[in-house]
Amino acid sequence: AQTVTQSQPEMSVQEAETVTLSCTYDTSESDYYLFWYKQPPSRQMILVIRQEAYKQQNATENRFSVNFQKAAKSFSLKISDSQLGDAAMYFCAYRRHSGGGADGLTFGKGTHLIIQP
Amino acid sequence: DTGVSQDPRHKITKRGQNVTFRCDPISEHNRLYWYRQTLGQGPEFLTYFQNEAQLEKSRLLSDRFSAERPKGSFSTLEIQRTEQGDSAMYLCASSLGWQDNQPQHFGDGTRLSIL
Numbered sequence: 001a002q003t004v005t006q007s008q009p010e011m012s013v014q015e016a017e018t019v020t021l022s023c024t025y026d027t028s029e030s031d032y033y034l035f036w037y038k039q040p041p042s043r044q045m046i047l048v049i050r051q052e053a054y055k056q057q058n059a060t061e062n063r064f065s066v067n068f069q070k071a072a073k074s075f076s077l078k079i080s081d082s083q084l085g086d087a088a089m090y091f092c093a094y095r096r097h098s099g100g101g102a103d104g105l106t107f108g109k110g111t112h113l114i115i116q117p
Numbered sequence: 118d119t120g121v122s123q124d125p126r127h128k129i130t131k132r133g134q135n136v137t138f139r140c141d142p143i144s145e146h147n148r149l150y151w152y153r154q155t156l157g158q159g160p161e162f163l164t165y166f167q168n169e170a171q172l173e174k175s176r177l178l179s180d181r182f183s184a185e186r187p188k189g190s191f192s193t194l195e196i197q198r199t200e201q202g203d204s205a206m207y208l209c210a211s212s213l214g215w216q217d218n219q220p221q222h223f224g225d226g227t228r229l230s231i232l
Contacts, residue, residue: 004159033218044120045160045208045223052218091159103173104150104162105221 006108021077023092031097040088087115121224137195138227142211152208
């Protein structure tokens, strides 16, 4: 079974600075997808960024970028120029290629990101 | 795009009662998912539908849980004889299944509290 581990229960960063959230995963699959979702307090889960395992290039979405290390099974999220609105729970998630069967996401336990003004 | 809609937002019930939640996916999305999220944890996959067919069920989905998606549109999740351990946020998500890399879009969830 796939597992996703987020080793940082909480991270704190000063506004405008850069922070990196860690995620490791375990799988025997070679083709899969990785995601970072953001969940603000009492609000819905929002997709931040996604990475397809067969792509070597790291995904980037504006201030958000990932460092995808397939051999190490590591998928960290870097947030540049942190803003107050970035404060939320961040979840790393894995989904194997649907041709393999189950299509549900496997989530980590989350990292609570605090932005210090 | 009106987003994924879930109803009700909150449900409080006594242990042993039955509850039913509804999810309306984004209109063109053919895949629909149910997750359960307990406090301080990430969501856990329960089940998913492609159109009206329920294609996968997690071991977390005990016999007291049943999900339906008639006509491949909205879905319902019913919990019979609720227990204290059923207290959680129940999240629904939908995606376009035609391309494998489509992300899942989540609703606001239904928070269930068992007294």
